[in-house]
Structure formats: structure tokens, C-alpha cells
Amino acid sequence: MQNQFSRTQLLLGKEAIETLTESRVAVFGIGGVGGYTVEVLARSGVGQLDVFDDDKVCLTNVNRQIYALLSTVGKYKVDVAEERIHDINKKCIVNKYQMFYLPQNADTIDLSKFDYVVDCIDTVSAKLELIKRCHKLNIPIISCMGAANKLDATAFKIADINKTKMDPLAKVIRKKLKQLNIPKLKVVYSEEQPLTPIDDPNISCRFHCICPDKDMRKCTERRTIPASNAWVPAAAGLIIGGEVIKDIIKKAGTLRLNGDEK
Template sequence: METLKENWLFRTESLIGAEGLHRLASLRVMACGVGGVGGMALEALARSGVGYFVVVDCDVFHPTNLNRQILATRESLGKPKTTIAKERILSINPEATVIPIQGFADSQIISILQSYPVDFVIDAIDSLNPKVQLISTLMHKNIPFISSMGAAARFDASSFRIGKLSDVKGCPLSRKVRQRLRRIGIDPRHIPVVYSTEMVKEGQGIASYIQEENFYERGRQRIPRGSLATTVMAAGLLCAQEVIMWALKKT
């Protein structure tokens, strides 16, 4: 066990050096949304040696999550996503600190950030209002972050990029986020995002027979879109990459 403890990050250290490894171990990351994108980002960051996580989500795992969310298994169905995320991270790195917060990352986000200061935030929220509120808060507090735009209704995992919100075309979610941010005086050219260059038409990927339980009784009912593990996880990996490159001062 001692050998495992000493050597499990050997290949990472071989690439980024002892100083890089120390930076990741000292990094404090918050993930808002622990579904397909957020869960994959957490997986990659835990395996990279990040040592501190604040994990925020209101939901539990449903059977429809099994097709694309790495944290969803038959055993995790019905359990809070934050609880499972903590268990998963600690199963990879028992020395990590994981703070699970079961709730919404909207009106609570200011108090969460005050209670648990972090260096970097991953926005993997798929609801419009909480997403805009989170981005607005992070911009005003000058906290580095990466925001994931739409990953559903797409086929091409190689189409995902890191850029600015103003760069995104053919993404209904991005368009709505831009509109909301402009109304409150935030320039989309300043918002770092993970996005797909694959064009999506309004209504694409929506099947009338798909029904998902609305776990939380607030906000507007969301219409689920079809999605693949490959594209959703690609977006999550790029979010994790942005965190790592920022920590290593390579962005």
C-alpha cells in the first residue's frame, strides 16, 4: 500500500514535474453540476492529483443518466450525485478533501464561495437561470472559471473546443446565455467556454417519447435532448484540461 501511495502519480509527475504536481495537489476546485460533463471533469482532475473539491448539485442519479454519466451506475441510482462524486474521488485519491453540497448553485453560490473559497470553478450547469447567475457571480468576484455550453444533440466528439462565448455558433444554450449576460452588462467575449463547432438546430435531438422525472420542483420544466457518452465526456475532459493548464500556468 505504501508503494501505491508513493507511485500512483508517477506518470503525471514525469510529465509536469514535482512543482506541477504540487500545484495540482494544492488546487481548490469547485464543480457546479455533476452530471455527464461535470462528472467526467471530476474524474480527470481526481486522477491528475487535484487535492481539494467542492461539489455542488441538487440531483440524484436516474436510469436515464446511465448512457453518458461516468458516475452513474446501477448501484448509484437514486443516490445524490454529490455523495457518489465524493465516494468516487476518494476511491481514487483517499488524501483528497471533498465537500459535497446538495443544493442549487444559484442563490446559494455567494454563500458557498464565502464558506469554501476556491481557485477555479467548473460550470457544468444545464439550466439557464442558475448558469447565468453563476457566471455573473464569478465574473464580479474575479474567480477563474470555465463554462460548458451545450453537449447534447451532437455526434462529433472531435468538434469540441475551448474559446469564448462570443465564438459559439449554432448552440441554442449559448445563444440564450449570451442574451441574458448582455442584459446585465457582461460581455460574452470575456466568458471562457467549452463548446462544440457542430451546428445544432432548435429542437434537434428531442424525442417525444423520452420522459425524465423532474426531481426538483422549481424553475421551468426542461426538455431532455438525446446525447452520447462520447460527446458529453469530451466536453468534461476539456473542462478538466482548462483547469490543469491554468494551474500549471500554461493558458
């Protein structure tokens, strides 16, 4: 019988769809990149999604984030995500965590529950904590490097962290992982040289934060405000989502090879 995943099943096969239905994936950070990653996972039939973010939708998110609309400004992103996921797949179990994942609260999350973890966090200390814990537990993780201040959506590559270049965030993470004796990490990164954002006091959040009231991360307390657009973060999120789907079914042995029936 046809359903919303029929076209995907024509490509991946029934066994792969069943694998995805039984899978549980966590996405940490559901902004410009993470929101599109969740979109791929939901539309591919992943049976259980855990979304982590403490932000409310801000007007300045509307230019790039899938959950950001004029009608959702002021709403928590995890709430908007849950509603959208269920509008795609009512059977998907959504676990939402209105929180920023940090070293201080990392013990409250049992990462061993997840088949795959997606890191779309934008702070180095939190990214490292998540990567470190997944490494210790042998939980598959993919991490997004820098997607801001860039124009070329075709410059993204999938690689081990040790093979990245031209990405300032990847350089920092690579150095830290060596210190932690973590030998590898799957990442999506861009080889495009980032641009320097225009620091215009008339429109910069650094001077006039218009985010809905929240307890953390006021924009006026940030040293720089990253510039972004509609297509680059989205491309990164779509790439990550596809990698997660392929990795899950490959690990389960339900990935079609050379056109074989599954």
C-alpha cells in the same frame, strides 16, 4: 517514490503537482459533463474538490454519466462522487453540496474560497448567476455550453464566449453577458448543429419520469427532454478538466514550457 500521480509528474513536473495538491476547485453540476471533469481533476491530484448537485442517479443517466451505474441508481450523485474521488486519492478533501445552485441560494456559497470554478449547470439563470459572481470576485471560471443532441465529439472548441458560433446556448449566454457588461468568458462549446430529439412517448421522460423521488425538476414538467450519448458529454468534460489543470499551473508559474524541467 512512485504513486498514482507519477505518470502525470513525468509530464508536468514536481512543482506543477505540488501546485495542484494545494488547489481547490469547485464543479457545479456533476452529470454527463461535470462528472468527467471531476474525474480529470481527481486523477490529476487536485487537493480539494467541491461538488454541487442535488440529483440522485437515475436509470436514464447510465448511458452517459460516470457516476451512473445500475448499482448507484437512487443514490445522490455527490455521495457517489465523493466515494469515487477517495478511491482515486484518499488525501483529496471533498466538500459536497446536495443542492442546485440558483440565484435564490447563491449567497450561501463563498466563491472566493476557490482557485477555479467549473460551470456545468444546465439552467440559464443559474449559469449567469455563477458567472456574474465569479466575474465580480475575479475567480477563474470555465463554462460548458450545449453538449446534448449532438454526435460529433471532435467538434468541441475552447474559446471566449464572443467567438462562439452554431451553439444555441452560447448565443443566449453571450447576449445576457453583454447586458451585464461582462466582456469575456472562457467556454467549451461545439460547432456541431444540434439534432432535434425524437419525442417518443414510449421512452421519453417527458411522459414517464422514472427519476428517484426529489423535490425539484420533475422530467414531466420539462418542455423538452435532451437527447444524449456516452461520448459527447464525456469529451466536453475531459476537455474542461484539462483546461482547468493547465490554467491553474500556468497561473502559478509551474507550467513546463518548451520541455523545461520544473
